[in-house]
Amino acid sequence: MTRPPLSVITACRACGAPDPVTIHAFGDTPLADRLRDPARPETPDYRAPLTLCHCTACGLGQLRETVAPRILFGADYPYHSSVSPALQAHFHASARALMDRLPLAPGDLVMEAASNDGVMLAPFHAAGHRVLGIDPADGPVAHARARGIDTRHAFFTAALAREMAAEGLRARIFLANNVLAHVADVTDFTAGIAALLTPDGLAVLEVPWLLDLIDGGAFDTIYHQHLLYLSLTALVPLFARAGLVLNDAEPLAIHGGSLRLFVGRQPGQSPRLTALLAREAARDIRSPDLYAPLLDRMGQIAQDTRAALLRLKAQGARLAGYGAAAKATTLLHLLDLPPGTLRCIYDKSDWKQGLAMPGTDIPIRPASALHADDTPDALLLLAWNFAPEIIAQNAPYLARGGRILIPVPRLREITA
Numbered sequence: 001m002t003r004p005p006l007s008v009i010t011a012c013r014a015c016g017a018p019d020p021v022t023i024h025a026f027g028d029t030p031l032a033d034r035l036r037d038p039a040r041p042e043t044p045d046y047r048a049p050l051t052l053c054h055c056t057a058c059g060l061g062q063l064r065e066t067v068a069p070r071i072l073f074g075a076d077y078p079y080h081s082s083v084s085p086a087l088q089a090h091f092h093a094s095a096r097a098l099m100d101r102l103p104l105a106p107g108d109l110v111m112e113a114a115s116n117d118g119v120m121l122a123p124f125h126a127a128g129h130r131v132l133g134i135d136p137a138d139g140p141v142a143h144a145r146a147r148g149i150d151t152r153h154a155f156f157t158a159a160l161a162r163e164m165a166a167e168g169l170r171a172r173i174f175l176a177n178n179v180l181a182h183v184a185d186v187t188d189f190t191a192g193i194a195a196l197l198t199p200d201g202l203a204v205l206e207v208p209w210l211l212d213l214i215d216g217g218a219f220d221t222i223y224h225q226h227l228l229y230l231s232l233t234a235l236v237p238l239f240a241r242a243g244l245v246l247n248d249a250e251p252l253a254i255h256g257g258s259l260r261l262f263v264g265r266q267p268g269q270s271p272r273l274t275a276l277l278a279r280e281a282a283r284d285i286r287s288p289d290l291y292a293p294l295l296d297r298m299g300q301i302a303q304d305t306r307a308a309l310l311r312l313k314a315q316g317a318r319l320a321g322y323g324a325a326a327k328a329t330t331l332l333h334l335l336d337l338p339p340g341t342l343r344c345i346y347d348k349s350d351w352k353q354g355l356a357m358p359g360t361d362i363p364i365r366p367a368s369a370l371h372a373d374d375t376p377d378a379l380l381l382l383a384w385n386f387a388p389e390i391i392a393q394n395a396p397y398l399a400r401g402g403r404i405l406i407p408v409p410r411l412r413e414i415t416a
């Protein structure tokens, strides 16, 4: 086992209160998205402790460990947002809604931190607006630039934001989708937004919501990239410390349950944000007891899924996975299946095919190969958050007698 460079927190990542309470220690787990290249067997197959904890002062879930970001999001980062058609449709619709909500004047700049392959900037660019992405991952940055999206190849930090501000750059719209939860120094990140947002600007961030994680049993979204498990109760003071105001929050179904946050410089709280904060208060969001149903559900899902797969295997079924998602690493670690139980994992992404899952070395094959001669009898759906879309795409597979096992929010089996 090789351990990556990592550090450990002793105080809350947001409010600084001492000693967040340990909720669950997953032990040494492989690093999600660090896919194995069979042509480079010497590359370390890292494992690092993964410990979920909770700040009882501000109500923020978080990891105790911080694996060095360059290990998690560097040269080989395989996640390209545009691969999932549903995600692409989501970001395009979101961009159009924003253009309606905040009509942009000529010269206004739309900036995005962790812009990945430019999936959400593309519609602004196509509408003739100035856009600028910022992202640290080599492959997605090259992809974004190839489609004409101007992108800085860097991690977004307050220091970078101040450099950009000194160049005269200011964002009328500042986007940050699925990145706040990945940031080790979240105070620095929000300070960066404050340094760049125009006085009348709007920052729009999509983040996973802690209550959806718990209620949806989405324990597999806990992995080293996700340092924060966000509650609105913790977010309001976090933005306030940066001189920003969380004005509104919109619940979204995407990624198993997220929030779209609207942050600006003017005071005010929308009625729906007030209602969501009241929901968190009613659930006692600062209490570690909040997680009890999640831990129960996690145990049940792991037990049921493992038993179902081993039973099918014993009956001679050919088994495979579908969707080499980051979250699959946590689920597979928990399932601890005998080697060879899943012959492969099918995935649409050109950036994942031919590689193998960290920790288990399960090979990733093109989704199109699913319809070849050696069709598996059953598929474990690891990208369960896109279940409707993936089931629809694979209707011919089901029609030929295939089965799809969906582990989250609780194990169920889909057949034709």
Ligand code: JHZ
Pocket: 079, 083, 084, 085, 086, 087, 178, 225, 255, 322, 323, 324, 325, 326, 327, 328, 346, 347, 348, 349, 352, 367, 383, 385, 386, 389, 390, 393
């Ligand atoms: P998907 C990602 O996590 C990355 P992941 C990141 N860690 C993050 O924070 C969260 O999102 C929010 C494939 N697929 O999007 C594509 C098909 O093959 O659920 C992906 O490899 N066929 C930054 O990786 C995977 O499944 C399809 O039809 O857990 C889905 O990964 C579809 C729809 C997807 O997120």
